[in-house]
Amino acid sequence: MGVQLPLLALLACLNIAERNRSSLLETTIRSPKEWLRELEVAVESERLKNRIAELLEEYRGRAEVPGFRRGHVPTEVMARRFGPALESAAVEEIVEQAMAEALEQNGLKTAASVRLADLEVTPEKSIRFRVSVEIIPQFELKPYLGMKLTRPVPSGFDAEFERRVQELRIKCATYRAVPRPVREDDFVVIDYVVSDAGREVERKQNVMVEMAAAETPAELKAALTGSVAGDERAADIPIPGTSRTASYRLTVRDVKERLLPELDEEFARDLGFSGLDALRKAINDDILADRERSAEEELRKQVTGRLLADHEFEPPASLVTAGLERLLARSGLPDSNEVRTKLEPLATRLARLDCIISRIAEREGITLSDEDIAEEARRLAGETGRSEEEIARVAGSDEFRQQALRERVLRFIIDKAEVSGTKAAQ
Structure with a gap:
């Protein structure tokens, strides 16, 4: 019949076992950087x-x-036949345990995967190895509750209303070919061939260029101005994100002018509204909603700016590198040293911000459930116009969870802040 130990006695035995195991572990730690720790770990032979x-x-x-x-x-037959394989399994197991124990003993919370090096098992069965680990730097959290924030009070509602009406008219516009040279407000249908350093890299047909658009390169505008259908032109146009240019061979296919519809009841019904008043109300509501979102974004910027200004430290290199890769992928710019150099300061700021956010979340007990993640996915889908299915495909990633945690912590700080200004209104 077994003997049942009282709970306190059982816990005491477990604690003794833990102390005995820890007593077989020696750790030496170095701090070459505030986010990097190098540990030399020695496990006594008794454990192996x-x-x-x-x-x-x-x-x-x-x-x-x-x-x-x-x-x-x-036993001697077992040791002779299976000893090497079992020793290898035991070493792997003990090294994994010893790494976790060494990190816990030194209060180190990792920011990236642990790197193991110089593993050695002596003839006496002691184990030695080195570990390099990136950690969230230890820094003092400065006060972040009760921030004084200013909600922007936007103006120019009428101008914004007219701009949106004009955008709708442009979307519903028709285009008419004109038999004359290209003017600064025309639309030009072209074919083009792009060469970089003498090598063809792109060829397209029937591309419509808006001459008055801000994004149309000045070099392209200059080459097309005054041309007529059938003309061939050339232009050297800068390659975004670099100091180089690409050569464009242009063929003008057509010159067109834009015809805008009148703002009347028929126009409103064509857009699916009951009439002009309903269209105006929908535009008005959209402006107010957008201004409220913009005001919230401005409050978040004020909070993040204050957090970054109050907490100066060097973030872990792996977080900066991962952030840089994400920024590069989203930018659509070519991968080059020049582009990476431009994006690295932003990646560093975001990595530092996420370290701060994680510390605040830990202090305030802010966590995310699966429903919280789903709610953040729905919010993003509504704000960006992307489908919930598209958002859901990335919602399980560590990046998305960190983004959701960032939003939750920033909202927590804003809710506790002293905010001056008023909500968006006409």
Whole structure:
């Protein structure tokens, strides 16, 4: 019949076992950077010897050795036949445990994967290895509750209303070919061939260029101005994100002018509204909603600016690198040293911000449930116009969870802040 220990006695035994295991571990730690720790770990031979003996005993019942019944293989035969494989398994297990214990003993919370190096098992069965680990730097959290924030009070509602009406008219516009040279407000249908350093890199047909658009390169506007259908022109146009240019060969196919519809009841009904008043109300509501979102974004910018200004430290290199890769992928710019150099300061700021956010979340007990993640996915889908299915495909990533945590913490700080100004209104 087994003996049942009282709970306190059982916990005491467990604590003694933990102390005994920890006593077989020695750690030396270096801090070459505030986000980097290098640990030299030594595990005494007793721990490996004990684990090998345990594995030999565990495996004895399953081992099949000619000349012996299962479960009755002598220890020396087991050691000779299976010792090296079991020792390898024991070393792997102990190293993993020892790394976790060393990190816990030194209060280190990792920001990236742990790198193991110089693993050595001595003839006496002691284990030595080195570990490099990136951590969230230790820094003092400055006061962040009760921030004084200013909600922007936008003006120019009428101008914004007219701009949106004009955008709708442009979307519904028709285009008419005109038999004359290209003017500054025309639309030009072209074919083009792009060469970079003498090598063709792109060829397209029937591309419509808006001469008055801000994004149309000045070099392209200059080449097309005054041309007529059938003309061939050339232009050297800068390659975004670089100091180089690409050569464009242009063929003008057509010159067109834009015809805008009148703002009347028929126009409103064509857009699916009951009439002009309903269209005006919808535009008005959209402006107010957009201004409220813009005001909230401005409050978030004020909070993040204050957090970054109050907490100066160097973030872990791996967080900066990961952030830089994400920025590069989203930018659509070519991957070059020049582009990376331009994006690195932003990646560093975001990495530092996420370290701060994580510390605040830990202090305030802010966590995210699966429903919180789903709610953030729905919010993003509504704000960006992307489908919930598209958002859901990335919602399980660490990046998305960090983004959701950032939003939750910023909202927490804004809710506790002293905010002056008023909500968006006409």
